[in-house]
Amino acid sequence: MLLKVRSESDELMAMRYLNMRMELTEKEKFHYLNLEKGYEGEVKFDRLAESLQQEVYIINDLLLEVNNSYFQIDTLIISQGVIHLLDIKNFQGDCYLESDKLYAVTTHREYKNPVDQLKRSATLYRQLLQNLKQNYLVEAYVIFINPEFTLYQAPLNQPIILPTQVNRFLKDLNNTPSKLNDGHKKLAQKLISLHQTNNPFTALPKYNYDQLQEGIYCKNCKSFLISIKNYDLVCGKCGCHEKVELAILRNIEEFKLLFPDRKITTQDIYNWCKLDLNRRTFCRVLKKNYSAYGNTSDTYYK
Numbered sequence: 001m002l003l004k005v006r007s008e009s010d011e012l013m014a015m016r017y018l019n020m021r022m023e024l025t026e027k028e029k030f031h032y033l034n035l036e037k038g039y040e041g042e043v044k045f046d047r048l049a050e051s052l053q054q055e056v057y058i059i060n061d062l063l064l065e066v067n068n069s070y071f072q073i074d075t076l077i078i079s080q081g082v083i084h085l086l087d088i089k090n091f092q093g094d095c096y097l098e099s100d101k102l103y104a105v106t107t108h109r110e111y112k113n114p115v116d117q118l119k120r121s122a123t124l125y126r127q128l129l130q131n132l133k134q135n136y137l138v139e140a141y142v143i144f145i146n147p148e149f150t151l152y153q154a155p156l157n158q159p160i161i162l163p164t165q166v167n168r169f170l171k172d173l174n175n176t177p178s179k180l181n182d183g184h185k186k187l188a189q190k191l192i193s194l195h196q197t198n199n200p201f202t203a204l205p206k207y208n209y210d211q212l213q214e215g216i217y218c219k220n221c222k223s224f225l226i227s228i229k230n231y232d233l234v235c236g237k238c239g240c241h242e243k244v245e246l247a248i249l250r251n252i253e254e255f256k257l258l259f260p261d262r263k264i265t266t267q268d269i270y271n272w273c274k275l276d277l278n279r280r281t282f283c284r285v286l287k288k289n290y291s292a293y294g295n296t297s298d299t300y301y302k
């Protein structure tokens with residue numbers, strides 16, 4: 001049973017928006033594409049995990065804190081006898097392990113070894129269980145989900161599940177009888193309640209409003225070539241239609257995520273959307289979908 005669904009992190013969403021509206025440096029772009037790829041891999045694993053028939057709890061995307069240390073768990077599966085802590089990696093291409101370090105075969109570029117990170121998370125997680133006076137067996141694995149990934153020189157005793165082993169891993173899990181009780185449920189609820197929403201690992205580039213391209217881009221093909229027909233925005237590139245109100249709302253949500261500290265005014269959103277529409281339209285959309293604060297001359301919305 002899926003108890004906590006996965007969605008794109010704020011970091012990934014913000015990077016997506018920034019990538020559309022400013023020139024990212026090579027390094028920032030690399031970071032952004034890694035986030036996209038990582039998320040894609042996690043979603044792929046989620047689909048495979050949907051096939052599990054046994055009674056298990058699946059909790060995705062947990063960010064926990066224990067003794068002032070934060071750690072992330074991509075997927076946590078609670079079954080009767082064991083808790084699986086899974087880190088999903090969507091690496092592609094050929095890599096090799098040498099003295100616990102991970103390198104790409106062609107470039108010899110070193111990557112962070114995900115097993116180190118996993119071991120840290122598992123240790124912290126066991127501490128957390130101890131603090132909660134819970135006694136469960138914990139098994140932690142890095143799952144390499146991408147079928148185009150090969151790992152050379154992987155020692156046999158590493159907590160690694162290779163692309164060719166993912167199906168078997170799930171099959172084994174599915175063949176292990178599991179009945180959950182109240183204790184499992186309480187633990188799952190407790191873990192979800194401990195989930196932290198402010199992620200200290202978030203690394204956004206520095207940006208300010210003036211650096212960003214204003215306007216609304218097509219929700220489908222991301223083109224800024226937008227015109228207005230009746231109550232629709234029409235994309236000049238792919239022809240996709242979107243209701244004006246929905247497009248404005250989409251752009252307001254972008255604004256909110258990119259500028260969390262700014263008060264949202266009609267003028268802000270008017271500038272931000274840069275559409276050939278009367279200011280009253282933006283005011284109406286804001287009034288309808290958000291709560292108004294302040295007095296008439298400086299109303300802002302939340």
Ligand SMILES: [Zn+2]
Nearest residue numbers: 218221235238
């Ligand atoms: Zn389009």
